[in-house]
Amino acid sequence: MANAEHLRVLKQGVTAWNEWRKQHPEVEPDLNGVDLAGADLGGVWLWKAQLQGANLSGANLSGGNLIQTTLAQANLSGANLNKAMLTNTDLSGANLTDADLRETRVGGANLRGANLSGAKLNKAKFSSADLTGANLSGAKLDGAEFPNAKFCRANFNKASLRQAKLGGSDLSDADFSEANLNKANLWEAKPVRANFSKAKLAKTELTKANFQGANLSKAKLTGANLTRSDLREANLSGADLSDAKLCKANLGKANLSKAKLDGADLEDANLRGANLEGTGL
Numbered sequence: 547m548a549n550a551e552h553l554r555v556l557k558q559g560v561t562a563w564n565e566w567r568k569q570h571p572e573v574e575p576d577l578n579g580v581d582l583a584g585a586d587l588g589g590v591w592l593w594k595a596q597l598q599g600a601n602l603s604g605a606n607l608s609g610g611n612l613i614q615t616t617l618a619q620a621n622l623s624g625a626n627l628n629k630a631m632l633t634n635t636d637l638s639g640a641n642l643t644d645a646d647l648r649e650t651r652v653g654g655a656n657l658r659g660a661n662l663s664g665a666k667l668n669k670a671k672f673s674s675a676d677l678t679g680a681n682l683s684g685a686k687l688d689g690a691e692f693p694n695a696k697f698c699r700a701n702f703n704k705a706s707l708r709q710a711k712l713g714g715s716d717l718s719d720a721d722f723s724e725a726n727l728n729k730a731n732l733w734e735a736k737p738v739r740a741n742f743s744k745a746k747l748a749k750t751e752l753t754k755a756n757f758q759g760a761n762l763s764k765a766k767l768t769g770a771n772l773t774r775s776d777l778r779e780a781n782l783s784g785a786d787l788s789d790a791k792l793c794k795a796n797l798g799k800a801n802l803s804k805a806k807l808d809g810a811d812l813e814d815a816n817l818r819g820a821n822l823e824g825t826g827l
Contacts, residue, residue, distance in 0.1 A: 549576040556582075560590045567591045588626075608646075618656075663701075783821075
């Protein structure tokens with residue numbers, strides 16, 4: 547149950563609210579469960595506020611300060627969070643479908659189990675954020691930065707991640723089927739057992755990435771850099787690896803049946819026990 551006084555001040559408008567926050571910096575506003583659907587709160591200061599289970603669907607929170615705010619289980623579907631600050635914010639289980647999070651700063655945020663399907667996350671910065679089990683199917687993440695983030699079991703089906711930076715991130719058991727990762731950077735990422743079936747990975751940086759047991763069947767990896775990558779027991783059947791760099795890559799027991807390897811650099815690659823049927827090697 548929200549604090550009536552806190553809600554009364556907020557309903558006076560962003561200017562009045564921000565001034566009140568300046569005067570009472572020690573207060574952590576209690577706005578749990580409030581209905582602010584469609585509210586215009588652009589530039590609002592909600593740092594450390596409690597908004598668990600709140601309804602902010604369609605609300606304008608662009609440029610807002612939501613650092614360390616609790617928004618667990620909140621409804622932010624269709625909300626405008628463009629350029630908002632969400633550092634260390636709790637968004638676990640939140641509904642962010644079709645929300646606008648372009649150029650937001652979400653470093654260290656908790657997005658476990660959040661629904662971000664169809665959301666716009668272009669050029670957002672999610673360093674060290676936890677998106678374990680999050681749904682990002684169909685989301686737009688072009689140019690987004692996710693260094694050292696956690697994406698275990700996350701769903702990226704048909705998402706767009708062109709030129710996104712996921713270096714060092716934990717992508718184990720994530721679903722990237724039919725996603726577009728062209729020219730993305732996954733240097734030393736850990737997509738162990740992840741599903742990249744029919745994904746686009748042309749000219750993607752995959753040096754030292756751990757794809758052990760991953761499904762890359764029919765993926766397009768033309769010109770990708772897989773130098774020193776771990777592809778043991780990975781499924782690359784029907785994948786297009788034309789002009790890919792596989793120098794010193796570990797392909798032990800990998801399934802490369804009917805894969806296209808025209809112009810691929812396999813210098814010092816480990817192919818022991820690999821299925822090369824139909825590759826011409």
